[in-house]
Structure formats: C-alpha cells, structure tokens
Amino acid sequence: MVVAKKYVIQKHRSGLLQPEDVKIVEEELPELKEGEFLAQAHFISIDPYIQYLIHDEEKHPVGSTIPGTQIALIYDSKNPKFPIGKYIYGNFGMRTYTIGPLKDDDPYGMPPQYILPDFNSYPYSYGLGILGMPGITANKGFLGLCKPQPGETVVVTTAAGAVGSVVGQIAKIKGCRVVGIAGSDEKGKWLVDVLGFDKFINYKRPDFAKKLKDAAPDGIDCYFDNVGGEISSIILSQMNKFGRISVSGSISAHNVESGEEPKASIVQRHLVLRQLKMEGFMVTRWRDEWFEIINQNLQWLREGKLKYKEHIVCGFDNFPKAVVDLMTGANTGKVILNVMG
Ligand SMILES: NC(=O)C1=CN([C@@H]2O[C@H](COP(=O)(O)OP(=O)(O)OC[C@H]3O[C@@H](n4cnc5c(N)ncnc54)[C@H](OP(=O)(O)O)[C@@H]3O)[C@@H](O)[C@H]2O)C=CC1
Ligand SMILES: CCCCCCCCC/C=C/C=O
Secondary structure, three states, X not given: OXXXXXXXXXOOOOOOOOHHHEEXXXXXXXXXXXXXXXXXXXXXXXXXXXXXXXXXXXXXXXXXXXXXXXXXXXXXXXXXXXXXXXXXXXXXXXXXXXXXXXXXXXXXXXXXXXXXXXXOOOOHHHHHOOOOHHHXXXXXXXXXXHOOOOOOEEEEOOOOEHHHHHHHHHHHHOOOEEEEEEOOHHHHHHHHHHOOOXXXXXXXXXXXXXXXXXXXXXXXXXXXEOOOHHHHHHHHHOEEEEEEEEEOOOHHHOOOOOOOOOOOOOOXXXXXXXXXXXXXXXXXXXXXXXXXXXXXXXXXXXXXXXXXXXXXXXXXXXXXXXXXXXXXXXXXXXXXXXXXX
C-alpha cells in the first residue's frame, strides 16, 4: 500500500505564507483500478499563484490540498496510455503520490496531465519552467500581446525570474532593446552579462523614474508587466505613443504584510494621451498551442538563444521555504521543489 503525503491549508492569512499556515497530512492510497496509474512526484513547481490562491478561503478552504503542478514518474499503471517509467506533467497539487488520470476540469483551464514531450537532454524539471507553463506565458504573453518590432524598446519586470528572464531573451531574439527590472544588483549582472539584456534597473534603489529615463531615453514601446503597483505606473508614464502592455501578473500586491493592497498612481491619463493598448491574459488561453510553443522554446534553447536557470529547494518538507524564496526574490530563475533531493 502506498501512503501519499500532501500539504493542506491550515490557516488563511493576507500576508506572506508562514510555515504554520500549512501542514503535511498522510493519505493511504487505494489499489489501482483498471485505467488508472500511480504517479510519484519528483519536481514540484513553485509559482506565485500559490501565494494568492491559498488566500481564497472560498475556493481553497482549510483542509484542502494546496494546488499546483508537478513532474512525476509513472510508478505503476493499469492504463496503456500512461506506461510505467514515463515522466508526466500533472496538475496534481502539493502531494508526493497521485492516482490518475485526472479529469480535464480545472477551473483555471490548466491541462490535467500529459506525458512529457522529448526534451532531448534537458532535465525533466524544465517541463515546469521554460518548457512548460512559465515558458509559454513568456513566449505567447509577450509575442502575442506586445507584437514587438525590431529596434523597439522593451521593459520587463521580475526580469530575473522564470517568466521575465525568458521574455527579455525573446525580445533580444526579435531584435529589440531590452531593459530588465529586478530587485538586486546580482540579478542585474546575470541579466546583462549572461542573458544579454541591454540595461538593468534595481527597483529597490532610489530614483527609479530617472534611471528608467536614462535606460530608455527614446521611450518604451512594449512593457511586459509582472508586478503592477507604482513601478508599473512609472513605466506606463514613459511609454511611447501606441505602446503595448501585456499584463501578466501583479506580484507587488501578493505578499503585503499588512493585508492592504498597495496604492499606485492613476495610469488612465497615460493610456489615453499615449493611446496605449493594455491587455491581461491567462496562459491557459494558448492550451491548443501548448506543445508547439514548448517546441519553439526548446529549439531556441538548443540553438543557445535562450539561457535558463533554476533555483532548486530540496525536500518535500521545504515547500514553505520555497514559496518564501519565490515571494521575497531569493530566486534567480525558476523555483523548483526537488521532492527526491
Ligand atoms: N498571466 C499568466 O498566465 C501567468 C502569469 N504569471 C505571472 O508572472 C510573474 C512572474 O512569475 P514567475 O516567473 O513564476 O516568478 P519569478 O520567478 O519571477 O519570481 C517572483 C519574483 O517576483 C519578484 N517580486 C517579489 N515581490 C515583489 C514586489 N513586491 N515587487 C516587485 N517584484 C517582486 C521577486 O524578484 P525581485 O528580486 O525582482 O523582487 C521574485 O523573484 C508573476 O506575476 C506571475 O503571477 C506567471 C505564470 C502565468
Ligand atoms: C494548478 C492549479 C491552479 C492553477 C492556477 C492557474 C494559474 C495559471 C496562470 C497563472 C497566472 C498567474 O499568475
């Protein structure tokens, strides 16, 4: 008999996740029935949505398993479509073993599970990052919504993270001038020296607006917004006429200790006067093109046009630490929980 461990919500709070907000519960799994498989988690994806979904008491009450995605090994199977020994992506939540297949009924539209495509020699964990949901977010969220043209100036926030680092590199592939915004000078060095960004600004240091003007003297044509808040309002105030803004997230609002939403300057004046186009999106919009986009990112990786980094936290017990690392910016690159490590 297999005993699965899973993280359930123990307490809702408005600020940053604390270890006592969650607990590990054991669950005895039944014998597999015909058509089922048993998946053993190897890598768990640590994404910003975890921090804000677990605040939603209605959708995620106390006692419910924390949502999330993972790369798992098919450990046992009575389903020929999911053979033993294959690696699978699954929307299984924060748990060590899962009986599948899941139904395709995720309210956010995330794929329930799929056998990983061939990644050549790249690690399976890449299926949670550049060759998975965050990579698709970067690729289509940027190219599809910003429609960048060679020579244009692109600004991206959370630039040293899983999504932002890929957005900036794709902008370089498309011949743009790229300004990355992130929270430490060390991240900035990686962006410029290794990834080839043109400029970097540490948003935690003073005079952000002036530094942005210096980094983008001809104005900004495309903005990939991962943060919202005042930093985004300042960026919008320096956009060029007919600029495009892809709204991917608002992480500046997700871990405010006081529980109050941060305030930011009004942006409508800039939208009107500069005739900007601002559009939000959910990556699930591109579910029908999922594997095509993964393939495009894989090809750029193989050609050396995309570089990629992971921030790996080892051990299932360290899930709270991994979330705190992500939300406090301790990571450079994609945060992965290595369950077997
Ligand atoms: N719309 C969609 O379908 C999707 C959207 N997203 C969004 O993409 C964004 C990036 O996600 P992901 O790449 O996984 O995460 P990252 O790897 O970028 O990690 C999060 C980063 O956010 C930064 N951060 C934390 N707090 C703040 C703050 N108060 N202000 C500014 N930056 C902050 C930190 O970097 P730093 O050191 O720079 O502060 C941290 O490293 C998120 O907003 C997420 O919600 C992700 C997937 C799908
Ligand atoms: C895995 C179950 C919950 C999935 C939430 C889906 C969010 C996908 C898009 C991400 C949005 C951004 O932050």
